Amino acid sequence: MDASLVRELVPAVIGVLVRRGADFAAAEDAVQEALIRAYEVWPHDPPRDPKAWLISAAWRKFLDAVRADAARRGRELTVDAEPPEGPVPAADDTLRLYFLCAHPTLSQPAAVALTLRAVGGLTTRQIAAAHLVPEATMAQRISRAKRRLSGVPLDAPGDLATVLRVLYLVFNEGYGGDVDLAAEAIRLARQLAALSDEPEAAGLLALMLLHHARRSSRTGAGGRLVPLAEQDRSLWDTAMIAEGVTVLQAALGRDRLGDYQAQAAIAALHADARSAAETDWPQIVEWYDELLALTGSPIVRLNRAVAVGEADGARAGLTALAEVDPGLPRYAAARAYLLERAGDLRGAATGYAEAAGAATSVAERDHLTREAARLRHAAQA
Incomplete structure (x- = not known):
């Protein structure tokens, strides 16, 4: 059974059920039930049209659940019969499902988890392992998100910016457990780009x-962080x-x-650039100017200052950095880097030590600590 094919079909099948009258939570549950059945049946009896098979099976599961629930006996269904076997209409609800999973009423962690479950087709266990949380915790998070979306129509206007932000969050969480979230985010982004x-x-x-x-050049032995300028570009x-x-x-x-x-x-x-020395820093500064005009982001202003230091010299970079809030994350590291390039080794060592104390990961902390020790030694030589 082709697991990748199944994961690609999941959002479209959920979308069809929602369009036919199921709420999101019920549709997602029904599709999960249908997938279990597919894993039992398909290996020895593969369907001619996997998408049509999943839609039919999921719709039957949904109808069975509704009929078995006394509280829902009076509910009117958009379609009160099993859909006929055969080709599935060409309408693709996947893009609207992206918007639903990134609904503004959801927190970012909930939107990420729901996107991975409903659009990515990952199991709750896989999502929990990737986020390094207990499966029960992730199950509760997903259940709360589905309840919050109860009654939200699939055709409600969506915010593409929110969808993109959720996918970028997934990408930046990297990988954990048996799920590579960066690769999964790329797969979903390919799909979204094709639909949008x-x-x-x-x-x-x-x-x-x-x-x-x-990616393969960013870390060395033992998970040691390798800065961009020092990365082996052949990798x-x-x-x-x-x-x-x-x-x-x-x-x-x-x-x-x-x-x-x-x-x-x-x-x-x-x-x-074939090497760090051949990087076109003036053009990078120009793009940072564009990015700053678009976002006004203090982080972009910080990164621009470092680029100015590469393009026009460390003193120019420090002047640009003077316009940045010193309380920003990585400000101390950026200033230390520019101070070193300007020849102030003691000031740079102090800055790297300060940055290490504020690091958000062990790899980053260790790297900054090594930089501080290296410069202290160089200043004493």
């Missing part, structure tokens, strides 16, 4: 591809980079620039 006419959907896909292409996935650049160019050609496209353009310039 918005260039920002393609921009997010390009950004994911360009970042993911460098980068050139095919994935080429795909990301192609997707990005098509998106930029639509002339509707968004922040994911701008971020992807910066990532593409890093990927295009």
